Amino acid sequence: MQVRAFSRWVLFSLALAMPAVAESQPPAVWYRASEKCPNGAQFLEKLAENSRQARLAQAGDHLDFVVTLVTEGKETLGRLERQTDGGIVAIRELRDTPCERVADALALSLSLALVPGQSSAGPVLEKPAETPEELALVVPSATAAAASTADTPPAPSQPASSRAASARSARPEPLSEPRWAVGLDVGAMIGVSTQPQPRGEVFVDFRPAFAHFLPSLSLRAGVVGAAGSSETSVGPIRRWIVAGRIEACPVALGGERIEFRPCAAFELGPAGASTEGASGQTDYSLWAAPGGQLHLGVAVQPKLLWLEASGGVIVPLTRNEIFSASQSLYRDAPAVFHGSLGILFQLP
Numbered sequence: 001m002q003v004r005a006f007s008r009w010v011l012f013s014l015a016l017a018m019p020a021v022a023e024s025q026p027p028a029v030w031y032r033a034s035e036k037c038p039n040g041a042q043f044l045e046k047l048a049e050n051s052r053q054a055r056l057a058q059a060g061d062h063l064d065f066v067v068t069l070v071t072e073g074k075e076t077l078g079r080l081e082r083q084t085d086g087g088i089v090a091i092r093e094l095r096d097t098p099c100e101r102v103a104d105a106l107a108l109s110l111s112l113a114l115v116p117g118q119s120s121a122g123p124v125l126e127k128p129a130e131t132p133e134e135l136a137l138v139v140p141s142a143t144a145a146a147a148s149t150a151d152t153p154p155a156p157s158q159p160a161s162s163r164a165a166s167a168r169s170a171r172p173e174p175l176s177e178p179r180w181a182v183g184l185d186v187g188a189m190i191g192v193s194t195q196p197q198p199r200g201e202v203f204v205d206f207r208p209a210f211a212h213f214l215p216s217l218s219l220r221a222g223v224v225g226a227a228g229s230s231e232t233s234v235g236p237i238r239r240w241i242v243a244g245r246i247e248a249c250p251v252a253l254g255g256e257r258i259e260f261r262p263c264a265a266f267e268l269g270p271a272g273a274s275t276e277g278a279s280g281q282t283d284y285s286l287w288a289a290p291g292g293q294l295h296l297g298v299a300v301q302p303k304l305l306w307l308e309a310s311g312g313v314i315v316p317l318t319r320n321e322i323f324s325a326s327q328s329l330y331r332d333a334p335a336v337f338h339g340s341l342g343i344l345f346q347l348p
Contacts, residue, residue: 027064046107187340191333197228216252243269
């Protein structure tokens with residue numbers, strides 16, 4: 001594993017350094033980062049003293065390097081790209097926390113690329129122990145890179161507007177991906193009848209994983225059902241609810257294996273009450289209730305299986321009241337509490 005990492009480092013250095021030697025102008029770096037990461041000037045200060053002086057790219061400049069640092073929750077994804085007239089020569093992606101460490105690692109890679117005369121026979125810096133885990137490395141062979149450079153004639157100069165358009169098209173795409181999961185919750189609710197009612201829910205959970213806007217947002221849609229009996233002066237009365245339920249959870253607190261999500265919810269569907277026996281009667285009503293929910297998730301396998309404990313409150317917009325003739329037997333509580341345990345399976 002060490003030999004492989006060492007060879008990847010050498011190939012990456014060759015692919016980045018060979019085109020840089022021939023350039024006479026200070027290399028231009030297009031830099032973008034999340035608010036919690038160093039700004040462009042702070043990033044350039046991290047470059048090694050023996051490397052050539054780089055500069056931040058301005059509108060209309062030809063780009064030599066693109067550096068991207070995106071913070072998602074407590075994790076940072078970093079990317080360093082080498083830009084040429086023929087496209088991207090090399091890409092390096094890193095994942096770690098905090099952002100400062102990822103920025104240090106990318107600055108080390110960029111410094112190595114900017115050292116004049118760097119070759120496979122020259123000195124190669126060892127990968128520090130604190131360098132973040134390397135996720136992907138796409139580097140063509142040194143021979144192929146040299147042949148491509150020798151055979152390709154110099155590209156004619158382009159107007160500033162064309163170079164700016166090329167730079168925009170070369171900017172990295174968001175590094176996050178949406179995730180889907182299916183799950184089941186089982187528990188109880190209190191407030192619709194005089195005794196706790198068993199309650200269950202099946203749902204689909206979707207996480208859009210936006211890179212900049214609400215990066216921890218999750219959305220959930222499912223079907224919830226509850227049923228139980230209440231003891232009254234005229235005998236037991238059975239109550240049931242079947243409703244569609246949606247949730248929106250804008251933030252997530254915690255890490256990769258434990259997360260805490262506050263959510264807003266709404267339920268809508270039919271509800272009913274019935275008496276038992278030969279003369280039993282049934283009546284129906286509409287169940288509509290907004291509410292709040294708290295989810296505590298624990299990962300068994302972070303990318304496959306999660307266990308979940310949930311609790312919350314819902315407020316019926318209409319409080320149903322049960323009558324026998326003109327006698328009022330009981331009325332729904334103004335707030336209904338519920339709790340459950342569940343399991344989630346993430347889809348590939």
